[in-house]
Amino acid sequence: MPAEPLEKGQTRFALRAPSARRVAVVIEGEAHPMNRDPDGLYSAEFGAPAGTLYRFRVTTGGGEELEVPDPASRFQPEDVHGPSEVVDTRAFGRPDAGWRGRPWHETVLYELHVGAFTPEGTYEAAAGKLDHLRDLGVTAVELMPLSDFPGGRNWGYDGVLPYAPDSSYGRPESLRAFAAAAHERGIQVFLDVVYNHFGPDGNYLSAYAPEFFTDRHETPWGAAINMDGRGSGYVREFFIRNALYWLSDYGLDGLRLDAVHAILDDSPEHFLTELARRVQEGPGAGRHVHLLLENEENEASRLLGGGSSDSVYTAQWNDDIHHALHVSATGEGASYYSDFADAPVARLGRCLAEGFAFQGDPSQHRGNARGEPSGHLSPLRFVSLLQNHDQVGNRAFGDRISESVSSEVVRAVAAVYLLAPQVPMLFMGEEWAASSPFQFFCDFDGDLARLVTEGRRREFQKFPEFSEEATRERIPDPSDEQTFLDSKLVWDERGDLENAEILDFYTDALAVRRAEIVPRLEGIPGTGAQQRLVGERGLRVQWPLADGSLLSLLANLSEKESGGFEPPPGRLIFATNDTGPDDTGNLSAWTVAWYLLENNS
Known part of the structure; x- marks a missing residue:
């Protein structure tokens, strides 16, 4: 305590x-x-x-x-x-005492790293950018982990003191003021929390409370947190109270739980279930509080409506839809993208209509089956994204998708996820195709810094383009301060012509979402969506919405004009070419069109 x-x-x-x-x-x-x-x-x-x-x-x-x-x-x-x-x-103080949050279906997420979001890298400076986010159409910011980490820069996943917001961003009062400023603008504040491991420097628990850890389970980060053995009641309470603390003391609106597949627990009531129950009984009893998961196992049963006693989480980051979008846009097929390289558009269609692409299907990359059936779940149970800290930062040079493909391609794949019934999440700077990378950075000392740098470069040995040591040496050193500085957003570039055009595109798309789609999402059914391929690279998807309307997507994700895209019923509400298909059903390359048939049509 x-x-x-x-x-x-x-x-x-x-x-x-x-x-x-x-x-x-x-x-x-x-x-x-x-x-x-x-x-x-x-x-x-x-x-x-x-x-x-x-x-x-x-x-x-x-x-x-x-x-x-x-x-x-x-x-x-x-x-x-x-x-x-x-x-x-x-x-x-409670300047936002009347704030009760926002219902989940209104959510448009924006993931940001406080240190890299602004030149100053502080809560106060981040608060100064909230008007930009509100005007963009964002209704929730998701802060990467804040728990105190060693040194002055880190992604946040090496935190060792879960209750202490890191001092490099400002004092606790400034974090509370940031949340209040966001609420004043109708923006929710979510926090990414890490309950599956501690960082490698600064955790003293094993010296006087060794039962905090267990050798009954293993994780990629070493000894597992003891959630189910002797003394685990105190351990569970430590983390559950941490969740309640962020939601109550700081007035936050939700949490994103990192890598819950690595929270290993054989108890009758899984830690995740107990945590969600306590949140629902506490802060969630009087206002909107949302709990999100990162879960590599695609456990649909943990999501609301999943059909089990563990069905308590609002939504999950859907890596499947990211991978399908990314491979559709770039053609990359290495590592986990290999599961999507054979038919990326087909897998994208399944994600849009049913949630996960892998629902118990064999994964070539993993060598076993992955996932649970998800077609019965509401689209609102899935967070869709084109970029996030992992998918950008875990690339060798932290390059964004806008560095790999044309703006035409970026607009097409962005138009898919920004307007689909799933909840969209942007990564900071994506809205103007930021030129700055987001690289892996940390601030360790001595041997630990050297080992992290060597390990980072060794990760890429299996990629043909990094087979030679000289090439791997070009990968930015995580411990070099310049790696962090290069990852900061350059806000002035928003005024450059190409960046401004992308920003206008994102703003327009989210305005259409807010006006045409969000009012029809609450209560959207989990069944009834239909999808089919049009050729190999075309897609047609339809969703029945909560008010009886029909939302339709036409997408040509290929490099040439294709036919078979006869307009669906309803009116055109958005198109990357402004008009949709021509009179003969041809849709130009990398073009996406959205249609809405209202209930009284």
Whole structure:
């Protein structure tokens, strides 16, 4: 539990350290002993007003004495190895007290990294760009992880103190002010949280609470978090309270849970189910709160309407639709794209009509079956995207899709996902085809920095274009500050002709979504969508909407004009060529058209 400010400058401190002999709170060199209960929970209460810096002095079972930060620290002004600060979140104020969030069907997500979103890289500077996002048509920002990480720059997935928003972006009060400013503009704020692992530098838990981890399960990041073994009740509570803390103390509107396929739990009630239930019973009981998943296993049963007791999550990032869009646009077929290279447009059609492309189907890339049936689920259970931090940043040079294909191609594939009934998510700068890459960056020291750089370059050995060491040496060094600086958005380029045209395109498409499609989405059924190929690279998809209207897509995702695209019933609401197909049903190359047949037509 975080240090809890009480009345009259008192604070209650707590640390569960069952393997420790003694624990004390150290403030300005003075040690305040803590009392231990039978479960190994140490606690103390004394005068320590907000702003006090403290550490825990832990005497381990082996007699070693450590001074460590609070694992539930609310702020680390001197980074992960420094002292923790007592923060009174009740003092934040509630200028947005009347805000109740927005229903999910209105959501247009925008993923951003606070440090790279603006030149300043702060919450305050990010708040200064909220008008741009509102005018674009964004209704929710999704912040990449903020949990305190070592150094001054990181994607956020190496966090070690889940309750402490990283000090490189500003103070906790500034994060709360950012959320309030977003709410003032009708924009929800989501946070990406990592409950499947800790980063490699700054986590001291194994020294005094080794039961936080387990060797019963394995993850790509080493020892798994103990969600189902002895002592796991405290571990689960640590993370569940963390979710409630972001939603309550900071007034956030939702969470995106990173890589939940790596949260391994054999308990009768899975950790994910318990977390969602507690959120629904708590912050979600009085306002709109949305929980999103990243789940490589495509477990449709975890999504609302999935038909099991675990069906509690609002939506999932749909990597399948990203891969289908990307391969359709670029023709790439390496690594996980190999599962889509044989028929990218056909797989795209299945995603649009049924959710996942892989619903228990064999994956060539993985060598086994992947996914569960998803055709019964509402399209609103799926977040569609053309780019995100992973799909850009995990490329060797962090290059965006606009660097690989023409603006004509980008407009076509963007028009598909921006107007489909699934919830769209943009990646920062995508709306103007930003020239800056988004590269993998971090700020480790010594051997760890060297190992990360070597590992990053080794990842690309299997790609033919990086088979030679000299070529791999060109891959940006994650620990070089310039790699981070090069990843910052260049806002002035929005005024350049080509960038401005792309920005207008995205703004127009989202305006059509807001006016024509969003009012008809709430309650959209999970069955009834139909899709068929037109040739090998053409697509025709139709969805019945919640009010009885019919939404139709025609897409020619090829390099030549093709026939067979007779207009569906209804009126044309958007087309990348302004007119849709000609009188003979021919649709020009890389052209997408949308039609709406209203219920009373």
